[in-house]
Amino acid sequence: MTDDTHQITENAVVPKRKVSDRTIAISCLAFFFGMVGMAFAAVPLYAMFCQVTGYGGTTQRVEQMSDTILDKKITVRFDANTSGGLPWQFEPVQRDVTMNIGETKLIKYEARNIAEKPTAGRAAFNVTPQAAGAYFNKVECFCFTDTVLKPGEDLEMPVVFFVDPDIVNAPELKGVNTITLSYTFFPIAMPAPLAASTDVKKNGTSGQL
Structure with missing residues (x-):
């Protein structure tokens, strides 16, 4: 070449x-x-998937209580956290409970806004060991609900739950006698004041130029 x-x-x-x-x-x-x-876009779908399958320690949401109670005990511990600088004191009223598998229990968490202005938060949750999430059933809880607290305001939040009796048939959970339910509150933007929204509608100024 x-x-x-x-x-x-x-x-x-x-x-x-x-x-x-x-x-x-x-x-x-x-x-x-x-x-x-x-x-x-996948966040809501992933959350739905986790709630249905218990993947990642996500608990189940049910409409009715268990009709079977076993003569076998299990201990459920309760954990509370805040993230992202949310100025709340957040903790369970009791640290743990020992109950029969299949028995329905009511426990409570408490939150207090220690800031000098209203703040808002939303709670996410998980269960450990992660495989136990598929057997931890909540009848009532405060997860994924937007919560606004005024300065110094306290709020008591109930959780009604039971552990599915089928947990005793799960080979990966054989020998597990303790489950931990953990909630973490994250800060969210404060909702727009209702009065301001009403004034906008009355004046017909919806932000259009």
Whole structure:
């Protein structure tokens, strides 16, 4: 191959490589933003999946209590946390309870806003060991509910639950005598004042220019 031919070949390859690099970069960015969008869209679906299957230690939500109570005890411990700088004191009224498997229990958590202004939070939860989430059934709870507390306000939040008797047939939970139910409150934006919304409607100024 002559020098002229070699030079022509190099000149022909370089632009193609630049176009290829640019295409790859654009594709990567598109993939990244697409995955971010899918992640946000998938949050409700993932939460629903976890609640149905108990995946990741997510407890089950049921409408009725168990009709079977076993002559076998299990201890449930209660944990409370806050995240993201939420200025609340949050804790269970009692740290644990020992109960019969299948028995329905009522326990309570307490939250207090220690800030000098109203603040809002929303609680998420999980159970450990994670495999026990599929057998921990809540009849009533405060999870995923937006909660607003005034300065210094206290709130008592009940949880009604039972442990499914089928837990004794789960080989992965053989020998497990203690389950921990953990709640974490995260800060959320304060809702718009109702009076302000009413005034906007009366004045007919919905923000349109």
